[in-house]
Amino acid sequence: MTELEVALSDREFDKIRERIYKIAGISLGDAKRTLVVSRLSKLIRAKELKSFDAYVDFLDKRATAADKQTFVNALTTNLTRFYREDHHFDHLVEYVRGLISGPHQKSANGKPRLRIWSAGCSTGQEPYTIAMCLMQHFPQLRNWDFRILATDVDTDVVATASAGIYPQSDLEGLTEAQAKMFEIVGDGTIRVPAALRKLMTFKPLNLMGDWPLRGPFDAIFCRNVTIYFDKPTQTRIFGRFAELLDEGGFLYIGHSENMRAESLGFKLQGKTIYQRQPDASGRAVA
Numbered sequence: 001m002t003e004l005e006v007a008l009s010d011r012e013f014d015k016i017r018e019r020i021y022k023i024a025g026i027s028l029g030d031a032k033r034t035l036v037v038s039r040l041s042k043l044i045r046a047k048e049l050k051s052f053d054a055y056v057d058f059l060d061k062r063a064t065a066a067d068k069q070t071f072v073n074a075l076t077t078n079l080t081r082f083y084r085e086d087h088h089f090d091h092l093v094e095y096v097r098g099l100i101s102g103p104h105q106k107s108a109n110g111k112p113r114l115r116i117w118s119a120g121c122s123t124g125q126e127p128y129t130i131a132m133c134l135m136q137h138f139p140q141l142r143n144w145d146f147r148i149l150a151t152d153v154d155t156d157v158v159a160t161a162s163a164g165i166y167p168q169s170d171l172e173g174l175t176e177a178q179a180k181m182f183e184i185v186g187d188g189t190i191r192v193p194a195a196l197r198k199l200m201t202f203k204p205l206n207l208m209g210d211w212p213l214r215g216p217f218d219a220i221f222c223r224n225v226t227i228y229f230d231k232p233t234q235t236r237i238f239g240r241f242a243e244l245l246d247e248g249g250f251l252y253i254g255h256s257e258n259m260r261a262e263s264l265g266f267k268l269q270g271k272t273i274y275q276r277q278p279d280a281s282g283r284a285v286a
């Protein structure tokens, strides 16, 4: 422990765990103890508090909504990158190719409609990759009512995502064609072009709470998010995704995640790619 770190007893660790589980569904295992100390010590010191107990008491009794949000933001893990698990984007392109060539739903304005949700979007690399892949392959989507909703419980990452500005080092590992989609700002940063940013709606949204969203979605990406949830929470969330997906729509989850597809109204169609079945009730058969 460094001088700046605040000591954390087992009892205090349990209080922190209970709190973040209750708010965001995040289950912190014993291995996350160091992470809790390093991330929350800064907040405790900034508030001039002496201990984790005092901090929990502060959160219970005196904290503003912003203080409570800072607590949540401090305990999320936001690792992401452009084109992460790229087989999902290859699949999405082929799926959308089929949607474009077949009959599709129309919006009120008469334009063909395409809706994608990135749930747990972190700093935005995932939803922007969706936009880049689809616009690169299907420029005609400019004439569609095509929107990408990108949400996260962490308000800091949502703010970063909506700015669409990243360090130039984020281009490492991308192909030339992929890298070309960005604007070079010139100060060591890159920017997602306005034409792609305008497809996006970024919003803070806690998957544990209400989802004031209008579906149906053609595809939902929820990758590397439910790994932090316990099984019953995962099952509940996947069931709610089934309710919001169009029949035949796809749910993409992270490489280390899985679900009991059939009981939730999905069919496994590829590595961590699930298709919503026509009769999906979205209700988990526990």
Ligand SMILES: C[S@@+](CC[C@H](N)C(=O)[O-])C[C@H]1O[C@@H](n2cnc3c(N)ncnc32)[C@H](O)[C@@H]1O
Residues within 6 Å of the ligand: 023, 024, 025, 026, 076, 077, 078, 079, 080, 081, 084, 119, 120, 121, 122, 123, 126, 151, 152, 153, 154, 157, 205, 206, 207, 208, 222, 223, 224, 225, 228, 254
């Ligand atoms: C590891 S990142 C994954 C980012 C992206 N989906 C990817 O695969 O690259 C996990 C994200 O899930 C978000 N998250 C955790 N719990 C959440 C919740 N209850 N509601 C919404 N987002 C949550 C975190 O804030 C974090 O940004």
